[in-house]
Amino acid sequence: MSDLHHDHDDGAHSHHHPTRPDTDAPLTHYQVMEIALRELLIEKGIFSADDVRRAVEAMDARTPALGARVVARAWTDPAYKARLLANGSDAVRELGIDVGATRLIVVENTQHQHNLVVCTLCSCYPRTVLGLPPDWYKSRAYRSRAVREPRAVLAEFGTVLDPAIDVRVHDSTADMRYLVLPERPRGTEGWSEERLAALVTRDSMIGVTRPSLQ
Amino acid sequence: MSAAPRFAAGARVTVRRADPPGHIRTPWYIRGKTGEIERLCGAFPNPEELAYNRPGTPPQPLYRVRFRQRELWPDYRGAPGDTIDIEIYQHWLEPA
Numbered sequence: 179m180s181d182l183h184h185d186h187d188d189g190a191h192s193h194h195h196p197t198r199p200d201t202d203a204p205l206t207h208y209q210v211m212e213i214a215l216r217e218l219l220i221e222k223g224i225f226s227a228d229d230v231r232r233a234v235e236a237m238d239a240r241t242p243a244l245g246a247r248v249v250a251r252a253w254t255d256p257a258y259k260a261r262l263l264a265n266g267s268d269a270v271r272e273l274g275i276d277v278g279a280t281r282l283i284v285v286e287n288t289q290h291q292h293n294l295v296v297c298t299l300c301s302c303y304p305r306t307v308l309g310l311p312p313d314w315y316k317s318r319a320y321r322s323r324a325v326r327e328p329r330a331v332l333a334e335f336g337t338v339l340d341p342a343i344d345v346r347v348h349d350s351t352a353d354m355r356y357l358v359l360p361e362r363p364r365g366t367e368g369w370s371e372e373r374l375a376a377l378v379t380r381d382s383m384i385g386v387t388r389p390s391l392q
Numbered sequence: 393m394s395a396a397p398r399f400a401a402g403a404r405v406t407v408r409r410a411d412p413p414g415h416i417r418t419p420w421y422i423r424g425k426t427g428e429i430e431r432l433c434g435a436f437p438n439p440e441e442l443a444y445n446r447p448g449t450p451p452q453p454l455y456r457v458r459f460r461q462r463e464l465w466p467d468y469r470g471a472p473g474d475t476i477d478i479e480i481y482q483h484w485l486e487p488a
Contacts, residue, residue, distance in 0.1 A: 281433070283456075298419050325421065328461075329470050344473035347461075351417050352454055352479035353436045 237305065244275050245307040245357055246378035250371040252284075253362040266357060270307060277306040285348060286359045287388070292343050293358045294332065294385035296324035297350040304355040308380055315384065325349060335386040358385040365391055394435035394451040395482060403429045404488035405457060407480060415443030418484045426488045427459035430477055438481065453482040 205213070220227055248270055252259035262269035266282030282304060285293040297303065298321045303311040314320050323331050328345050332338070339345065348356045360382045366374060381387040399405055409424035417439050432455055437448030461474040468474070 298421075299417060325476055326465060327469070328474070341471050344471055344475065345461075346474075347476040349419065349476060349478040351419060352433075352439070352481070354433055354454075354456070354479055 237310065240305060240307075240309040242308045242378075242380035242383060243375070244309075245304070245380075245383045246375040247273060247371070248275070248284075248307060248357070249359055249378045249383065250375035252359055253366075253374055254371050259359070262359070275307065280304065280306045281354050282307065282357055283348075283354050284357050284359050285346065287361045287385070289361070290343060291346055292332075292337075292339055292385065292388075293346045293348060293356075294324060294328050295348050295350060295356040295358060296321060298322065298325055299351055302350040302355065304357050306355075307357055308383060312380070332386060335381065337387050358383050360385075360389050363389050363391055395453060397432055397435075397453040398482060399429045399432075399453075399455060399485065399487075401429050401431055405429060405455075405485040406488045407457070408484050408486060410484075412440075414440055416440060418480055419478065421464065422459065422478055422480070425459055425464060427457040427478075430456040430458045433479065436481075438483070454479055455482065455485065457485070 216230065219225060220230075248262065251273060252262050258269065258272070261272070262284050263286060266284040267277050267280060269284075270277050270282060285295075287293055296315075301311055301316040303315060305311070320331065325347055328347050329339060332345070350356055360378065362374070363377060366377070377389045377391070379387065379389065382389045404426060405428070406426045407418060407422050407424060411423075432453060435451035435453050438452045439448065441448035456477050457480050458475050458477050460472075461468045461470055461476060462472060464476065
C-alpha cells in the first residue's frame, strides 16, 4: 500500500481512496516574512485578524460567474457591449459588480481575431471578475509559451484556430487587467441572459477556449 | 502632475535595451524590439520606485504597445497578423 492511500474496513465502510498529502515542508523565507509582517500589523492595531479573514473570504467568493454575467449582457445588448469595450471597469460596475480600482480592458473575439491573456512576469489576472486564477495560469510553462507559441498552447486546450484568424496575445505586465469577450455560439438565438451565461466558462474568458453548445 | 505623454496611438516605438537592477516590469523578451502604440492607458506611479517604498512620482504614462509576432521570434509559426500587446511605461520607450 502506498503512503498516499489508506484502507479501512469497519463493516459498513470498506473502501480504498487517496488521502491528500500533508504539507509539512518548512516555510519558505517569504512565507515567514508574510506571517511576521501580518502578526506585527495586527499587534500594532493597523488591522485585525478578522479583517484579514474577511478579505480572504471576499476574494474567495468571487467566481467566473461574475465575468459570465458581463459577457451574457454584452451578447444580448449591443449598446452595453459598446460601453464594455470602451471602458471595461465602468461597464462592469453598471451590473453592480464591485471592481475596486481595477482597470479592466475587454478584448473581443470575432471571426477574424482571437484574444489570449497571459502575465509573463507573475500572475496578474482579472480577479475582480474571475476570482482566483487557475494553477496553470501561474505556471512557468504557460507564461513562457503563451507568448512564444500561442497557437500550440491553444491547440493543447483543444482550441485549434484557422490560420486566417489572427491571434492577439495580451501580456498583462502592468496596471491593466484583461477579460476576453468570446464570440456568442451559433444556435443560441433567443436565449435568455441566464442561459447564455451558463455557456461562458472561466477558460473562455482567459481566451484558451471558446464557448460551445456541447 | 504626471509626466507628459510623448507618443500618440499609431506611433512606432522601440523598447530600450537596458538591464537596470531592481523591480522591472518590462519583460526581457521585448527589450530592443520595435512596435506600435496601441493606446495610452493613463499615468501610473513608477513601479520601479514603488517597489522600494518610494512614491514613484511623477506618474509615468503607460502605453499598450503592439508587436508583430514574426518580428519577435524569427521562427514564429503562425499567421502574419498575429500580434502581442504589452503594457510598457514611457521611460522605456524611444521613437523608432
